Structures are given as C-alpha cells and as structure tokens.
Amino acid sequence: xxxxxxxxxxxxxxxxxxxxxxxxxxxxxxxxxxxxxxxxxxxxxxxxxxxxxxxxxxxxxxxxxxxxxxxxxxxxxxxxxxxxxxxxxxxxxxxxxxxxxxxxxxxxxxxxxxxxxxxxxxxxxxxxxxxxxxxxxxxxxxxxxxxxxxxxxxxxxxxxxxxxxxxxxxxxxxxxxxxxxxxxxxxxxxxxxxxxxxxxxxxxxxxxxxxxxxxxxxxxxxxxxxxxxxxxxxxxxxxxxxxxxxxxxxxxxxxxxxxxxxxxxxxxxxxxxxxxxxxxxxxxxxxxxxxxxxxxxxxxxxxxxxxxxxxxxxxxxxxxxxxxxxxxxxxxxxxxxxxxxxxxxxxxxxxxxxxxxxxxxxxxxxxxxxxx
Ligand SMILES: NC(=O)C1=CN([C@@H]2O[C@H](COP(=O)(O)OP(=O)(O)OC[C@H]3O[C@@H](n4cnc5c(N)ncnc54)[C@H](O)[C@@H]3O)[C@@H](O)[C@H]2O)C=CC1
Ligand SMILES: CC(C)CC(=O)C(=O)O
Ligand SMILES: [Mg+2]
Numbered sequence: 001x002x003x004x005x006x007x008x009x010x011x012x013x014x015x016x017x018x019x020x021x022x023x024x025x026x027x028x029x030x031x032x033x034x035x036x037x038x039x040x041x042x043x044x045x046x047x048x049x050x051x052x053x054x055x056x057x058x059x060x061x062x063x064x065x066x067x068x069x070x071x072x073x074x075x076x077x078x079x080x081x082x083x084x085x086x087x088x089x090x091x092x093x094x095x096x097x098x099x100x101x102x103x104x105x106x107x108x109x110x111x112x113x114x115x116x117x118x119x120x121x122x123x124x125x126x127x128x129x130x131x132x133x134x135x136x137x138x139x140x141x142x143x144x145x146x147x148x149x150x151x152x153x154x155x156x157x158x159x160x161x162x163x164x165x166x167x168x169x170x171x172x173x174x175x176x177x178x179x180x181x182x183x184x185x186x187x188x189x190x191x192x193x194x195x196x197x198x199x200x201x202x203x204x205x206x207x208x209x210x211x212x213x214x215x216x217x218x219x220x221x222x223x224x225x226x227x228x229x230x231x232x233x234x235x236x237x238x239x240x241x242x243x244x245x246x247x248x249x250x251x252x253x254x255x256x257x258x259x260x261x262x263x264x265x266x267x268x269x270x271x272x273x274x275x276x277x278x279x280x281x282x283x284x285x286x287x288x289x290x291x292x293x294x295x296x297x298x299x300x301x302x303x304x305x306x307x308x309x310x311x312x313x314x315x316x317x318x319x320x321x322x323x324x325x326x327x328x329x330x331x332x333x334x335x336x337x338x339x340x341x342x343x344x345x346x347x348x349x350x351x352x353x354x355x356x357x358x359x360x361x362x363x364x365x366x367x368x369x370x371x372x
Contacts, residue, residue, distance in 0.1 A: 002035040003306055006066040006271075008059065008096070010044040011089060012280025013290040014072025020292035020344030021070060021299040024318075027351040028303065028311045039066065043096065044074025044089035044280075054092035060099045068302045069100075069273040072295065075280040089280075097137050102266035102273050104169045106176075106301075107133040107249045109232075114324045115257040118333055121229070129255055131235040132180075134173040135245025137266055139165045140196070142242050161196045161241065166203040172267075173239040174211040182236035184215040188224045188244055200241060221248065228252055249277055258331040260291025263298035265305065272305050274298040288339045291329040293319055296347060318350035 007022070009015035022038065029036050041059035048054050054074070063069050074089040096102075109131050116123040144158030177185045187204045189197035201218060208216040219227065221244045227234065228248060232255050240248065253259040259278045266273040276294030284290040296315060303312040322328070327346055330337040349355045 001306065001308065002037070003067040004037045004039065004065065005302070006063045006069040007038050007040045008043045008063075008069060008071045009040065009046070010072040010074040010092070010280065011046055011076050012073055012282040012285040013278075014044070014074065014280055016072075016285070016288065016340060017276060017290060017292045017295035018070060018072040020340060020347075021295045023344050023348045024296055024315060024351055025299055025303075027348040028308075028315070031352055032308070032311055034308070034311075043071070043092040045076035045079060047092060048087055048089060052087070054087060054089050055095040055099075059092075060096065063096060063100055063271050063273075066271055068305060069096075069271055070295075070299060070302065071096075071273060071275040073276070073278060073280040075282070077282050094142060096273070097266060098143065100266075100270045100273060101138065101268040102270075103136065103138045103165065103268045104172050105133075105135040105137040105245065105264055105266045107135060107245075107252075107262055107264040107277055109133065109249075109252045109255055109262065111255050112257060112320070112323050114320075114326075115328070115332060118328075119254075119257060121254065125230070125232065126255060127233075129232045129235075131232065131238060131252070132176065133238045133240065133245055133249045133252065134169060134176070135249060136161075136165065136169050136241045137245075138242075138268070140242035142246075159194070159196050159243075161199055163199070163203055166200050167207065170204050170207045170239060173237050174207060174214055177214045177237040178211060180236055182215075183213055184217070184236035186224070186235055186238050187216065187218050188221050188238055188240040188248065189218065190221050190244070191218070192220060196241065204239065224248060225251055228255070253277065258291055258329075259294075260329065260331050261293050261297075263294050263296075263301055265298070265301040267305075272302070274302040274305075288341050289330045289337070290340055291331050292340045292344055293329075296344070314351055315347065318347040321350055321355070322346050 009018050041062040074092050079085050079088050111126045111129045139161050141157050141159040144160045148155045177183050189200050191197040191201045253262045262277040264277050300312040300315040327338050
C-alpha cells in the first residue's frame, strides 16, 4: 500500500514523539512492503517563529493533499505566559481541526495490568477498564465568540452548539457502541445548568431511539470526573462536548498510567488526523524523556484507518511487550526508566521481528532518575 502522510511536528516534545512514530511506521513499511511518503508542515509556535502565523495556508494544503496527518503537539511557555499575545500556537491546532472539519476526536482509554503496581489507583479498580471518549472537536466554547473589553477588565467566551453538530458525532458514537461488548453510551454534560448541554441531551435522547441495542445514560460532568476515578469500569463509550472531553480525557489518562499514553484519532469529512492527547510538555523538550506511546498508538490508529489492521495490531503488541518487560519512560517509573528513543527503538525492533529473542535486557541502558 502507498500512502501520503503529513507530519505536523509542532513544539516542545512534539517533534521527538513524532520521530519515534515515524521510526515505527518505517519498520512497518519495510516489514510489510508498504510505502509511506512523509511531508512535513509547520504549525504552532514553530510556525509563528518562521512565518508569523500558527497555521500557514501551505500546512492546510499539505494536509488536504495527504491520506492522513500525524500531529505532535503545539504550545510554548512564552505565549502561555503572555495573556495579551495576539498570535498563539494553539490557534494552529484549533485552526487545522476546523479546516479539516475534524468534528470527532476518538480517545480510547486502555489500562495495562503490568503497570498497575506503579499506579496511584487501586489495581482492583483498574481491572477490566475499557472505554472510549468521543469528544466533539470543532464546536463549543473553544470556537465561540471571544470578547475582552477595552479596559481589559471584562472578558467572555461563548459556548455555542447547533443540532447538526451534535447529531453527527452522536451517530458516530452510537454506531461505534453497537460494535462493542457493553454497547453503552454515556452522555457527559452539564444539563442542569447549561443551555448547550440541554440541547445535547435532547438531541442525544432522540438519536438514542434509533439505536435500540445500545444502552444510554446521562451524567453531569462534575460527577463523571469523580466516577472516572472511583468506578471507571462502568463506562463504555463516553460522548461529550469539546471542553468537557478535553478535561475528562486528561483525567482518564491516569487510568492508563500517564498522560503520555493516550492516543487519538480526529475524524470528520476529510483527511483524518492522528494525535496523542497530551500537549507540548515543554519541561521535557529535548531531553528524550517523554513518553512516546500516545503518539505511537496514534500511528497505530492511523494504520487501522488505512485498513492495515494486522500492522496496527503488531504495534499494539510491541507496546504491550515493552510495558510487560518494564521498558518504560520516566512518567511511568521515575526510579527505573529508559529514554524515549530506546522505547521507540524497541518497539521498532519488535515490529521488524527482531524481538522478543535477540534483545538482552542487560544490554539496554537503564537511566536512573538522578541522571536527569
Ligand atoms: N494538542 C495539543 O497540541 C495540546 C497543546 N497543549 C499546550 O501544551 C503546553 C503545555 O501544556 P500543559 O498544560 O503543561 O499540558 P501537557 O500535556 O503538555 O503536559 C502536562 C503534564 O503531563 C505530563 N505529560 C504530558 N505529555 C507527556 C508525555 N508524552 N510523557 C510524559 N509525561 C507527559 C507531564 O507531567 C506534563 O507536565 C501549553 O502550551 C498548552 O497550550 C496542551 C494540550 C494539548
Ligand atoms: C490545546 C488545546 C486547543 C486543546 C487540547 O488541550 C486538546 O486538544 O487536548
Ligand atoms: Mg487537552
């Protein structure tokens, strides 16, 4: 198979985690006889520094001309710490989501039994957790009208949703749930307070009647945040609006072991987009210590999207193998950790069929937390 993949590295750890994914995609290409053509494009603070805008039109063109996009992360403290900055890196990711009409962000949450002893959560609580968050991605408060008064003392962000925006992602979530064991959709909203949430509830209640084999329940977001920590097993498909989905998915990443672990696929009407759920983690940039698995599993989701399900499965097996053998990054085990590039090499070797077998753990450099 021959595919064109746009690479949007972005800022901070973005280029580093994406480099690991490309290494693994190259191993897949070689092992299975595929050809992946990569084309890099600018986004975020990197793009601002080079072109003055967070999303150059050339980047949109490259994405539109590709079969899929692999995105790293955007964001830089120099903008985060300057509330009056007019051009911001995050405009890059918001803009490309809108330009590609990526209205659904699908974030699977997987737990790993081999990591349970390192989790702050009780092992019994993590057993059997398997949920997927369907986060609306091109509407809501992130895209609503923004206002700051001239004296700078009053500001507002509008949260705005239309029925079609809710319907299209709700259908996706219900169809997805139909193919799962639990067949359950939980709408997470704040319908006791917000008009937009009441619209979500009304529309989802109507759509639910078309999917009689799917159980539906409704939960307020504040309670959902708590339930995710005390009883995550109850969830199957979580359907929610943009900001709630952003927040509860970072929280849900604790179930997987780290924010660095969760992948995602953003889909809509055009080119699909694959992105780890984390941000640019600037404190780790250039140190080779961030967790690349969120990006690597996003690349696996891209292969699923291409119909290369066996290849995607091998990547997931490789990830499982590294975790089972305690090849983990600092976020997972601060006392005994490996560099990000080592994890990337191991996963790539596994995909290439070189391990398990030839790798001797004692030959792989273990980094102790005191080194960094
Ligand atoms: N999709 C995107 O491009 C996103 C961009 N951002 C931007 O990223 C910048 C930093 O934002 P933060 O709130 O600090 O969020 P962040 O996701 O970059 O990091 C938060 C914390 O999560 C952990 N973490 C995140 N990714 C990790 C990884 N791969 N491996 C190990 N640990 C990891 C670290 O402890 C880190 O301090 C900001 O400029 C923000 O706007 C934030 C979220 C998403
Ligand atoms: C950087 C934001 C625009 C979004 C975000 O945090 C996310 O998509 O996870
Ligand atoms: Mg986020």
